[in-house]
Amino acid sequence: MIRRPVDTGDPDRLYTVTGGRSRADDAFDLVTLVVSECAPTAGMQSEHARILDLCRHPTAVVEIAAELKLPITVVRILLGDLLAMGNITARHPRAAQSVASLPDSALLQEVLHGLRRL
Amino acid sequence: MGSAVSELPSRRTPLADAAETGLKIVIVGGFGVGKTTLVRSVSEIRPLNTEEVMTQAGVGVDETHGVAAKTTTTVAFDFGRISLNERMVLYLFGAPGQERFWFLWDRLFSGTLGAVVLVDTRRMDDSWYAIDRLEHHKTPFVVAVNRFDNDPSRYSLDEIRQALALPEHVPLIDCDARVRSSGKDVLITLVNHLYEQAMTREMTP
Numbered sequence: 001m002i003r004r005p006v007d008t009g010d011p012d013r014l015y016t017v018t019g020g021r022s023r024a025d026d027a028f029d030l031v032t033l034v035v036s037e038c039a040p041t042a043g044m045q046s047e048h049a050r051i052l053d054l055c056r057h058p059t060a061v062v063e064i065a066a067e068l069k070l071p072i073t074v075v076r077i078l079l080g081d082l083l084a085m086g087n088i089t090a091r092h093p094r095a096a097q098s099v100a101s102l103p104d105s106a107l108l109q110e111v112l113h114g115l116r117r118l
Numbered sequence: 119m120g121s122a123v124s125e126l127p128s129r130r131t132p133l134a135d136a137a138e139t140g141l142k143i144v145i146v147g148g149f150g151v152g153k154t155t156l157v158r159s160v161s162e163i164r165p166l167n168t169e170e171v172m173t174q175a176g177v178g179v180d181e182t183h184g185v186a187a188k189t190t191t192t193v194a195f196d197f198g199r200i201s202l203n204e205r206m207v208l209y210l211f212g213a214p215g216q217e218r219f220w221f222l223w224d225r226l227f228s229g230t231l232g233a234v235v236l237v238d239t240r241r242m243d244d245s246w247y248a249i250d251r252l253e254h255h256k257t258p259f260v261v262a263v264n265r266f267d268n269d270p271s272r273y274s275l276d277e278i279r280q281a282l283a284l285p286e287h288v289p290l291i292d293c294d295a296r297v298r299s300s301g302k303d304v305l306i307t308l309v310n311h312l313y314e315q316a317m318t319r320e321m322t323p
Binding site: 029030031032033056058059060062065066067071072093094102103104105108109110111112113114115116118 | 130132133134135137138139140141142167168169171192197199200201202203206207208209211226227228229231298302305309310312313315316317319320
């Protein structure tokens with residue numbers, strides 16, 4: 001068997017990071033904002049620790065994935081762990097629950113105001 | 119792609135602690151049309167890149183006759199963000215227009231406010247498929263024509279609308295993806311369009 005470095009980003013590594021799980025927690029949208037509720041502790045899985053470090057300020061799931069250089073699905077699994085342990089809270093987007101739900105005019109007005117100020 | 123000069127700080131600036139609502143707008147287009155350039159021109163952070171893996175046997179994704187079907191397909195995309203106010207943050211995703219990408223659309227971009235189809239007049243074929251898929255997914259969109267400096271054709275917007283078989287109600291505009299004010303206009307055109315649709319819906323009992 002040929003040994004490879006752990007940090008190659010290949011499926012073997014992803015398997016290790018998630019403990020072999022491939023089903024992600026659908027509760028986490030790409031733009032769900034995650035906030036740490038505690039500091040990393042000694043002995044914690046390094047990816048969990050990095051997420052807690054990163055999310056001292058609200059951080060979107062997609063930004064966590066980019067920072068950790070891990071696929072979205074893997075990050076959702078890791079976030080599911082942290083949520084179950086009470087280590088993070090999640091601020092979910094308002095309109096993301098179904099494809100069909102359309103944003104209301106008040107929300108869009110706020111978006112327009114924000115864009116015009118750019 | 120990635121040719122525009124970035125003056126954004128290389129360190130990621132955190133969001134405001136009061137940030138509570140994340141929103142999505144997706145920019146769709148063929149390879150090299152300027153998606154990342156557009157994201158960069160309006161984003162408050164240097165565009166980041168991430169990926170999603172599709173683990174199911176991808177129907178129609180890869181023709182692997184006789185061979186055990188490929189089990190993972192990776193789709194990479196860029197994104198940037200705009201803090202609209204203390205509470206709301208808008209994420210802009212640059213999404214490749216090719217076929218395999220659309221298998222992940224519902225998983226990644228459900229709940230998106232809307233989409234911008236970025237068009238290069240030299241490769242209009244790339245846009246047809248994207249427009250077709252957006253209509254299929256019932257995602258509202260606008261079409262922005264990225265005018266490159268040396269666009270030799272200068273097709274008029276009317277000609278482009280005809281070539282794309284684009285219905286009258288879909289806004290179609292020119293832009294220069296490298297220019298911040300132009301990118302901003304594209305986003306405002308989209309959100310205005312969404313706003314008008316929402317008003318119509320809310321007025322209809």
